[in-house]
Amino acid sequence: MNSMERVLATLAGKPLDRRVFAPVLGLYGARLTNCPLEQYYNDPAAYTAGQSAVRETFRPDVLCAPLAFAAIGAAFGSELTVLATESPNVRRPAIQSLEEWDSLVPPDPEKHPLLLYFRDTIRLMAAQHGSEMPIAMVIPIPMDIPAVIMGLENWLGTVLFDPDGAKRVMEMIIPLYVRLVNGFFAAGATFVAMPCGFASSAIVTREIVTNFTRPILAKVLAQLRGPVILHNVGAPMLPYLDLLTGLPSVAAYIVDQRDDLAEARRLVGPDSVLFGGLDCTTIGQMTVAEVDERCRAILEERRHDPRFVLGTSGPDVSWNTPPENIHAMRKAVESFGRIDA
Amino acid sequence: MMDLQQALIERIHLGDRGGANALLDAWALESGYEHLLAEVLEPALLVIGEEWNSSETFTLAQVYVAAKVTEDLLGKIVALRKIPSGGQPAKGPVLIGNIEEDFHALGRKMVGTFLRAEGWDVHDLGNDVPAALFVDKAQEISARVIGVSAMMMTTACNIKRVREEIDQRGLTGRIQLAVGGAVFHVCPGLAEEVGGDGTAANALGAGGLFERLWEQSIGKETGK
Structure with a gap:
């Protein structure tokens, strides 16, 4: 089976020659090609070359389009900082308070160069790899986007203390978001993974997820033209996972390494794909033997789960992660062999 | 009081920020603002901090509400000139800031708010602070504790430079280095690895940590 066949068979719950292996190695491609990050996160060809190197080096089953959503803030006017070994961060948000929101001009997803970078990169990656490899785009849920435009503190304060203000913000974000994500699908993204900050029990209350996040998410997801994976955003997902089931377009969930996988499976039901694995931040601090042991333990636990995928939780696998550790993940998957439906 | x-x-x-403020205002109407911080808010924050740490009952949003309620109260106390200790902060001075290349300000700001509520004279250097600036400023204002925040592994590693600055200037022990941020929560041992003298489980634990480090600094100087 090639990777695309393996992923499609996983979605269908059909037998596999081996488990799908899907670490998030967007950033790591720059390390492999020795590409400065300023170039990597602005030049679709440079990013695509990095992902070709990821494919050649680690043979994952999914390639990741740029995980650099601070650039969406920059398209609104936020100032970015480019770091040596991290994806870009927001240095200064576009606006400093909600009062400035109405003066913002939303960027056009089909024209703004920072947003076109994503689409053009997906297109290039799909042209080079898309017949055999699924391409995953990563963009946070729409409720997380205002944080890169006005800063997390201002946005959290707005959601908590000014419901009308939060509604006004989302009225601008939602149509732009739908156009942007459908543009990713049109360019060749096989699916879109969405970190769920404003659905995380580390960040917001259950009431916020119930009354604010879920209704908007349901409305947005219903307008998307492709499958979506809901992502843990680097914090346990189980506490609110029940609030994220039954949503349109959602085909899979990437849970946190601290989440109980059996309980996650029970909550999402048998038909959704479940990703679990090692923490992208700490995998670099583990020994090869520890990576192997942990992966084998996870794979053993999910041995009879045909829709389970071994990957990484959190954002990108850290720059300083030794390549041997990533190889160890793949070898653990290969050693487990066939998966019967 | 417990009620x-x-x-x-x-x-x-x-x-419910408004409801929390109304409770505090009602108490102050009868008993005054002078003792509100020490007798009501601080014990409540202690409980929230412990629960946030041990059972994860509280979310970032709720602790943010706690910080805003604290800010609201501090604002009223300052406006009414009801600061304990004759108008001067009782403890400090101390420094806080996000390390060079780190721009995740929310946690640091909450730490600043909770430290001020406990009477510390807090100097906040903001985001993206070079290591040398932390130590320059600490020397300038005679701060015994520097609190450095980082959210991610790569930026946390930049804290090593603050450690080096402190050591190279012969200030080891005299200036204590507190470290914190999300990454320290998921990577046990990272605080020691970057040269920190201590870390706290969350923003609400910063006061206790700064007390301990302040004492360590004095102990280093006095040889006790």
Whole structure:
């Protein structure tokens, strides 16, 4: 089976020659090609070359389009900082308070160069790899986007203390978001993974997820033209996972390494794909033997789960992660062999 | 008093900033603002901090509400000139800031708010602070504790430069280095690895940590 066949068979719950292996190695491609990050996160060809190197080096089953959503803030006017070994961060948000929101001009997803970078990169990656490899785009849920435009503190304060203000913000974000994500699908993204900050029990209350996040998410997801994976955003997902089931377009969930996988499976039901694995931040601090042991333990636990995928939780696998550790993940998957439906 | 503290915690848990402020205002109307911080808010924050740490009952949003309620109260106290200790902060001075290349300000700001509520004279250097600037400023204002925040592994590693600055200037022990941020929560041992003298489980634990480090600094100087 090639990777695309393996992923499609996983979605269908059909037998596999081996488990799908899907670490998030967007950033790591720059390390492999020795590409400065300023170039990597602005030049679709440079990013695509990095992902070709990821494919050649680690043979994952999914390639990741740029995980650099601070650039969406920059398209609104936020100032970015480019770091040596991290994806870009927001240095200064576009606006400093909600009062400035109405003066913002939303960027056009089909024209703004920072947003076109994503689409053009997906297109290039799909042209080079898309017949055999699924391409995953990563963009946070729409409720997380205002944080890169006005800063997390201002946005959290707005959601908590000014419901009308939060509604006004989302009225601008939602149509732009739908156009942007459908543009990713049109360019060749096989699916879109969405970190769920404003659905995380580390960040917001259950009431916020119930009354604010879920209704908007349901409305947005219903307008998307492709499958979506809901992502843990680097914090346990189980506490609110029940609030994220039954949503349109959602085909899979990437849970946190601290989440109980059996309980996650029970909550999402048998038909959704479940990703679990090692923490992208700490995998670099583990020994090869520890990576192997942990992966084998996870794979053993999910041995009879045909829709389970071994990957990484959190954002990108850290720059300083030794390549041997990533190889160890793949070898653990290969050693487990066939998966019967 | 316990009932009031419990009611306050419940309001904060519900994200009800207005309700929490109303409770505190009602108490102050009868008993004054002078002792509100020490007798009501601080014990409530202690409980919230412990619960946030041990059972993850509280979310970032709720602790943010706690920080805003604290800010509201500090604002009223300052406006009414009801600061304990004759108008001067009782403890400090101390420094806080996000390390060079780190721009995640929310946690640092909450630490600053909670430290001020406990009477510390807090100097906040903001985001993206070079290591040398931390130590320059600490020497300038005679701070015994520098609190450095980082959210991610790569930026946390930049804290090593603050350690080096402190050591190279012969200030080891005299200036204590507190470290914190999300990454320290998921990577046990990272605080020691970057040269920190201590870390706290969350923003609400910063006061206790700064007390301990302040004492360590004095102990280093006096040889006790």
